Amino acid sequence: MNRLPSLFLSHGAPTLPIDPSLPSAEFATLGAQLPRPEAVLMLSAHWGTAQPVASISTEPETIHDFYGFPRQLYEIQYPAPGAPDLARRAAALLGEGGLHAELQPHGLDHGTWVPMLLMFPDAAIPVAQLSIQPRLDAGHHFRVGRALRALKDEGVLVIGSGQITHNLRAADFSARPEDADPRVAEFTDWFEEKLTARDIDALLDYRRQAPHAVLMHPTDEHLLPVFAALGAADDDYSLTIQSLGTYQRALAMTNYVFGSA
Template sequence: MTMPSLFLSHGAPTLPLTDTPARAFLSGLGGTLTHPKAILVVSAHWETAVPTVSAAERNETIHDFRGFPRALYEMSYAAPGSPAVAARVAELLRAAAIDCNIDRSRGLDHGAWVPLLLMYPHADIPVLQLSVQPHLGPEHHLRVGRALAALRQEGVLVIGSGSFTHDLSEFRGHGLNDPAPDWVNSFADWFHDELTGNQTDKLLDYRRQAPFAAKNHPTEEHLLPLYTALGAAGEKAEAERLHASATYSVLRMDVYAFSGAQ
């Protein structure tokens, strides 16, 4: 069975410790999907000059944050890696004339292990990561996703892990489940309309066309994984919003599934 591709908002690293709608949703999401052969996570927290895929035999858990509760640093997600799937990722990218490196030692950053800890708590599915290149923008990441579309037919779940909105300058002073302000919701509503309307050209030009685009994403790394997940569903991708909520008011935690049009 062909897998969908997903975009997940992973929120703050403390997501597994919090009582939020997003945590509850992700905790049940894995059980609604066909069991994948492997999971490829395009994480906002791994930036490189060219696309780089991880190929560790066994993943270390990277606690790439500071100042959080001790319980978070005691968490681990020792999922196996998959050098074979990593080689396939590199093969597909290079066949599309996209340069690709392989990193045989890097583990999983919190953009990968935090949502996967909720979705697949047994850590028994091979996981690998693909980096982002913020300096190359949305079109590059869409192209990367389209190059990887064949993985979905091969049982690999492609996940873009970022944040639907991500202005951390507005983070402090909000309660965990405070409602989002209009400037957050208007951006999210615009993106939803263009995703479900298959308006790829508008999405690629979101920086100019979406309301409050630069405010919600002062930098692009947390939105770019969405484009790779979208691209992995092909040129006529169908988008379905699976979840919408906010944490700390300014972080929209929306989740989308993408599938190829029938």
Template sequence: MSRLPSLFLSHGAPTLPIDPSMPSSEFAALGARLPRPRAILVLSAHWGTNVPVASTAEAPETIHDFYGFPRALYELHYRAPGAPDVARQAAALLDAANIAAQTQPRGLDHGAWVPLLLMYPQADVPVAQLSIQPHRDPAHHYALGRALRPLADDGVLIVGSGQITHNLRAADFGAKPGDGDPRVAEFTDWFEARLAQRDIEALLDYRAQAPHAAFMHPTDEHLLPIFASIGAASDDYALEIQSLGTYQRALAMTNYVFAG
């Protein structure tokens, strides 16, 4: 099997699968055109721990880690099998890279199951999760990705799931899709130019170098998974951008594929 790409997904609100105004079909199209993986390893913004933890659940539950949404959302379940072998392999790779890791059984939070429900609706690809460390910096998460690179050569799709811009305090839930704060485009243009140039040093220092970084990310957790995705990619990756618009004025729905 050829090397699989790594992904970063802007998973949006939990209502992505049931809100017709959101770009759910585009997630399905992305899943359809990717090489089929034997398993998926997801690093979600919604599972943070002090050290990396890989989930060894055999049949991970669907975690509805939100409140105040329509009843239909809580009735959705994503019943993909777990990938405990991949979780244990990930932990071993991290340990070998001198990054202490642990394992435990855990379900899939919405950062994992919401996009996967759209991309792999048959729920027939085994899934494991790996936690992020919100108190650690982008360089730490890039190192996580580099340690996990061998998985991409073994049929595992490594997915970072967060949001390329994420400031809920600035969100306007009455805004029309595409009616974005101009600072969103300035930030994403900077970020995507550095991604295309493979300027890892600048990307890891985004908080000091990117325009409006603190506004776009008051806290880091929704961007940290992209650094793992970059780390997991080949040094000479080809960048593909799936831009799906800006919602609630401050949330850019953009997905990134690091191929090759």
């Protein structure tokens, strides 16, 4: 089997599957372009723990971890099988990399099932989640990804799911796409320039070096998954950027595919 890429997905609002103004079709396009994996290991911004935890659920529930949305959204189920063997393999790899990981059951939060539903709607690919550590930094998550790199040769798609910019306090939910705060583009342009250059040191120091970093991410749990995906990437990765636009003035949606060169 050929080595799979690693991905970072900006999963957007929970309404992505039901709101025609949001770029759901682009996720379907991305899913069709990817090699079909045997399993997915997902690191979602919406499952944070003090240390890594891998989910061993065999039939993970679809978690509707949000409030005040249309009833239609709460009726969506994504009945993908779990991947407990993958969870154990991931925990073992982390241990080999000096990172202790726990095992416990956990369902699929919307950072996982929303993009999976759009990319792989048949819900046939086994999925395991691996938690992020919101109190730890980009470097920690890069090391997590590095430890998981071998999975890409085992038919596993390693995905970080978050948001390339995420400041809900700065969001204007009546704004049009053309009303985007120009500082969003300054941040994402810097980030993508460094990704293209494979400037890992600058990326790991983004909170000090990137323009408007703290404004774009007052807390960085939605960006931390990109560093895991980057860590899992090959040293000479090829970068594919899928830019989906900026919504609510401050919430940019961009997906990155770190392919084998």
